[in-house]
Amino acid sequence: MRGSDERLGSLFSYVDLEARVRVDHPLRTVREIANAALADLTGEFAALYPARLGRPSIAPERLLRAMLLQAFYGIRSERQLMERME
Helix, strand or coil, X not given: CCXXXXXXXXXXXXXXXXXXXXXXXXXXXXXXXXHHHHHHCHHHHHHHCCCCCCCCCCCHHHHHHHXXXXXXXXXXXXXXXXXXXX
């Protein structure tokens, strides 16, 4: 089952995630480009994750965005990525 890609920042943090990244940061442009590319892949992702099979996964879009951040910042592991995101 495919997980949701909606943002729940307020659930885990008292600070708005948009307020943590400055308005002119280059990652905002990269996010727009990545979101447009991932929106084109929605059909393929839906075919890979049957609706009624298993527990909800982490949305593949979210994982791919995290992997982009990992590559941009030269982070060696997923554990380090999660630590750095804090």
